Amino acid sequence: xxxxxxxxxxxxxxxxxxxxxxxxxxxxxxxxxxxxxxxxxxxxxxxxxxxxxxxxxxxxxxxxxxxxxxxxxxxxxxxxxxxxxxxxxxxxxxxxxxxxxxxxxxxxxxxxxxxxxxxxxxxxxxxxxxxxxxxxxxxxxxxxxxxxxxxxxxxxxxxxxxxxxxxxxxxxxxxxxxxxxxxxxxxxxxxxxxxxxxxxxxxxxxx
Amino acid sequence: xxxxxxxxxxxxxxxxxxxxxxxxxxxxxxxxxxxxxxxxxxxxxxxxxxxxxxxxxxxxxxxxxxxxxxxxxxxxxxxxxxxxxxxxxxxxxxxxxxxxxxxxxxxxxxxxxxxxxxxxxxx
Numbered sequence: 001x002x003x004x005x006x007x008x009x010x011x012x013x014x015x016x017x018x019x020x021x022x023x024x025x026x027x028x029x030x031x032x033x034x035x036x037x038x039x040x041x042x043x044x045x046x047x048x049x050x051x052x053x054x055x056x057x058x059x060x061x062x063x064x065x066x067x068x069x070x071x072x073x074x075x076x077x078x079x080x081x082x083x084x085x086x087x088x089x090x091x092x093x094x095x096x097x098x099x100x101x102x103x104x105x106x107x108x109x110x111x112x113x114x115x116x117x118x119x120x121x122x123x124x125x126x127x128x129x130x131x132x133x134x135x136x137x138x139x140x141x142x143x144x145x146x147x148x149x150x151x152x153x154x155x156x157x158x159x160x161x162x163x164x165x166x167x168x169x170x171x172x173x174x175x176x177x178x179x180x181x182x183x184x185x186x187x188x189x190x191x192x193x194x195x196x197x198x199x200x201x202x203x204x205x206x207x
Numbered sequence: 208x209x210x211x212x213x214x215x216x217x218x219x220x221x222x223x224x225x226x227x228x229x230x231x232x233x234x235x236x237x238x239x240x241x242x243x244x245x246x247x248x249x250x251x252x253x254x255x256x257x258x259x260x261x262x263x264x265x266x267x268x269x270x271x272x273x274x275x276x277x278x279x280x281x282x283x284x285x286x287x288x289x290x291x292x293x294x295x296x297x298x299x300x301x302x303x304x305x306x307x308x309x310x311x312x313x314x315x316x317x318x319x320x321x322x323x324x325x326x327x328x329x330x
Contacts (some may be wrong), residue, residue: 010314010323017212023325024313137251144226144243162251167256170312173260177313184322202327 013205020113022174023181029171030115030122038129038167039107045100045160048153051092052076068150075143075151096157102128103164115174119193126172129164136161211305215257218301221294223251223296228290238287241278242314245271249298260312265302272298 012024021028028034055063056076065072076082078091085092106125110118135160143150183189187198225246229239248273256265275295279288314323 010318010321011326012313012318014325014327022313024311025325026311133251133255137247139245140247140251145240158251159254162254165255166261166269170260173312173316173319177318180319180322181325199289200325 029174030112035107038164039104040063041164042100042104046097048157049096052153053097056091056093065152067152074149074150079147116178118195119175122171122175129168132161133165210231214301214304215253218253222246232286234284236285237281238283268298269302
């Protein structure tokens with residue numbers, strides 16, 4: 001990108017009423033075709049983390065571990081990280097499963113224009129998806145460095161949570177652009193955040 | 208396949224290599240631990256940056272690459288030093304490949320701090 005381009009103001013075309021795409025976007029990040037894959041990934045995450053949780057709580061006694069013999073047991077039952085969670089009502093794997101469930105639920109709520117009609121749910125969705133990815137990288141680092149072991153399903157879980165970030169973050173961007181536009185138009189960002197749609201100067205009011 | 212996807216995938220593979228390198232080449236700490244911290248960090252970030260809208264996050268792999276280039280001063284065996292320096296240089300170089308996503312995203316992330324003008328095509 002050249003400095004000349006940088007100096008140019010960004011101008012975006014507002015799509016006509018009935019077109020759910022955000023201004024200046026070729027696609028609609030809130031469309032079901034964009035959101036369903038994330039929800040499917042999240043549900044796979046619920047399954048993977050849920051299995052690890054059942055194994056961790058010793059409710060089931062077998063776990064899929066084709067690559068690192070004894071690795072899953074070391075990580076989810078014996079590691080200091082997992083032991084730390086024994087003082088709480090739920091273990092770290094169960095928390096992970098709940099996190100994926102939250103991803104799935106916040107991915108489903110709202111219609112195909114929710115980047116504008118429900119910025120709050122999009123932001124909550126982003127908060128569940130984004131920091132989870134950071135946490136996943138930390139957990140991948142901890143396995144060999146602190147516990148000299150790997151756990152196949154834990155690694156799979158990390159890949160799933162990282163794979164959700166890219167598809168999810170576009171919707172967050174669209175919502176944040178909208179809120180920035182509201183502020184520049186003199187509207188209340190707080191009100192727009194909670195779903196009171198702002199009508200821009202010169203924009204047709206959609207019933 | 209776009210150069211963005213190829214470049215990011217290459218960086219992911221380097222991250223995976225770093226995760227395995229100490230076992231493959233047979234070296235221990237400190238090199239093994241540095242590799243297995245920076246490998247997942249750089250590889251994980253590069254993986255997220257495969258998606259066009261998240262592509263700018265690839266720049267966050269550059270500090271990890273720089274640390275890999277510098278890390279052999281901690282006292283690495285030769286094979287670990289070669290692996291670390293080459294991996295680090297490759298990660299840095301790859302960040303410059305793939306370009307910026309086209310303006311299909313309403314001005315992208317920079318619209319958030321620069322603001323933007325809305326134009327209604329049909330008046």
